[in-house]
Amino acid sequence: MTTSTAIFVPFTTEELLVESKESLYYGLNALSNNIILADRKELKNPNGLILGTPGSGKSFMAKREITNIMLSTNDDIIISDPENEFFPLVKAFGGQVINISPTSKDYINIMDINLNYSDDDNPLSLKSDFLLAFFEQIFLTGLNPVEKSIIDRCIKLVYQPYMSNPTDENIPLLSDLYNLIRKQREDEANNLAVALELYTTGNFDYFNNKTNVNLQNRLISFNIKELGTQLKKVGMLVVQDQIWNKVTRNRNLKVATRTYMDEIHLQLKEKQTANYTIENWKRQRKYGGIPTGLTQNVKDFLASPEIESIFENCSLLKIMS
Template sequence: MTALATLRGVYRRLSRPSGGSGSAEMGIGPPAIEVGPRRLDLGHGACASLTITGYPREVGLGWLEPLLTYPGRLDVALHVEPIPPQVAAARLRRQLARLEAGARADHEHGRLVDFQAEAATEDAHELAARLARGQGRLFRVGVYLTVHASTAEQLEDEVARVRALAAALLIDAKPATFRSLQGWISTLPLGTDLLRVRRTFDTSALSAAFPFTSPDLHTSLGRHTVLYGTNTGSSSLVMWDRFAQDNHNSVILGRSGGGKSYLAKLEILRSAYTGVEVCVIDPENEYQRLADAVGGAHLALGAQGVRLNPFDLPPGAHRTRDALTRRALFIHTLISVLLEEPLDPAARAALDRGIVAAYHTAGLTADPRTWNRQPPLLADLAKALQDDGDPKAGEVAARLAPFVTGTWRGLFDGPTTTRPDSHLIVFSLRDLPDELKTVGTLLTLDAIWRRVADPHNRRPRLVVVDEGWLLLRQAEGAKFLFRMAKAARKYWAGLTVVTQDAGDVLSSDLGRAVVSNSATQILLRQAPQALDQVADAFSLTEGERQLLASARQGQGLLAAGTDRVAFDVVSSPAEHALCETGPEFLADIGETGTPGAGFGGAADLSRPDDVEDPL
């Protein structure tokens, strides 16, 4: 009765029109179905279903890949049902008892050794040991295939090819004779298994059969797995978990227009789905639309009324006894950057007295109970230096005048206006004048590092530095990247450096250190002038070199140790609407309100309805 009800429901869904006035041809399924013993005639073609009844003893990663990449139309369905541990243990005990009883009976009667039964006994013992240690579970798995063709004659040839391919994989594929309708329904995306031809799998075998496993990447997938794209050599998906590697850093290298920032935004968006917090250093204000769409925080340094007070103590500073001392040391570094030269010992001593006096005047002392008061400003430091009486202090105060009362005071003239606290924080540096670029970068890096290194707020984080060559040109920025690349793993964080000047990065010691400390390395299309240097640095084969020389936009190479896989970046229309910032695309949005398709062609430019609401 249940099966008949299910079939009636499927018939209704397949024959229901997609609109109120549409015809049956507009529905999900065919207008009519003719059921035969071994095939179905669907009106526009024919199909036959196969059930997998035999499997090889051992399988490797992506062992279903040849079936998934079959050149014809082949639907592969995987039905998984977990077995409760208590039931699994009882079944294993019974199976072991049968196998051992059979072995003893053969020995008592002098029969030859059954090597197949002996191998099954060893496998059962090993599986029972893994279950007892909690290293795996058992599942009931059914694998079904549905082959499609235009005519019945072509269908016979296609079925023969699929069965031959399955036999080459040591898989037995049997026709679903007199159950062709149930086989077809079982391969539809309905989650319904009407064939119920199951085989017991353990966790490792099931994970190797999972369709999203790429055979080119030999790594485990954790809770922070991100889709990078599709394998260019097959139709499998390239899934990667940076937080499952030795370190969580990555570099994205490619020439201008290759899709570096696009890929970085996709990774940010998809990492946020898994609970990863992201901080972005954005030199060109390309990430604001993404931050606004997902409820992130956007801090545009240099914009009207946006200020960032360097004297602010970090959140939760009362938990750390030396928070005020660390802040004073950072002010020393900041003043040296503002004045564009290191201070002599006398000036440093005067500056130290001025910093302590400024904090004391604001009511902040060594007592952590005072640290919730309003911190001083740069103008308070200048006043404390003027009141010091030391000529060196007065000299430092005079040199700070442009940043206190002059034309560059906008960044420091008041308390912090925005305290970035979100799952996605974007620091935009585009509005900063060139004279304050270095200072603004230093303030941004300090804010990010304090957040990452906070021992009382540990969570997986990514720090994305777009156009990393701009930071590498600055001393403080280069030091931050080097420090972050070395120490990020200890704070459950990963650094992503996105840059187009691969030659400049690889020619400097700090740049090479950042690359060598990145377990994930993504190479997009390279300029001919930098191709030789990139090929030597990453030990590229001739085929990989040619791929990077002629790669399309959004096509690249993911390198992780000895694992290499070429992939195409793919995005949904909603993701593309958030990640694309090309001038033509922005003009298209401004004129028609209809964003176009991503690299993977997920959207149709002729259909505005293909663009979904990103929220």
């Protein structure tokens, strides 16, 4: 039996009543009827998964947890909402809904960065991983080593003004990266630039704008419902990056960041985004992030070769039936 299937077999019944001032309610024990209280911060790691068929109550479970977090902790919350179903709750708590769509005027810059973005001296290394995952999402056939080197070289160049003077004005745009790539002398650079055009001057130029929304709110929901199928995966990747930005900023402020990623199987389906998602998932604990993945597509989810890393880094698993 593999680790991922073993986890589904309930060999024992255990009472779960973690006494902590931030313990939240998770339901009743089906056998003993005792209340289930847990504080995810006290678990071996705080990561969680909510799995179940459509209509089984996954979103409801997330909404209940979010409500309890708002009422009994000071943690920040970010939701990636593919159905635009969280907005009544977010609005009720005075939170902010950010509409991500090609026609929206709420802008998120794919190039956003902050100095705490990475643990080592160079925040660019993690940003570079993210941008490579973005490029690989565009080039589904994969990038060759020459293309990767060109991208890496241009990323270092494009962030130079920000690295020497880290102000918001110095955060570049994707079109700055595009212009640099176009100037490189290798033939591959031209191919990269042409492919990138769609995202800088073409139909998908939405992410080529300075961020104009305030991300300071305690409760933020990214509504990605109106992104078409082609942009949805890129959109989810960009939301993951914004989440990382917030988690790293909050770490410095000693604030925990709880995140909810619905339809997480979409990010695990392809190798490129799967690697980024899993690395991101594993990093969260150290940075005070508390991520929760939700999916109704358990088949796709389990088919992902990297799935064991997700299960092994996950202490809260809720299977709705």
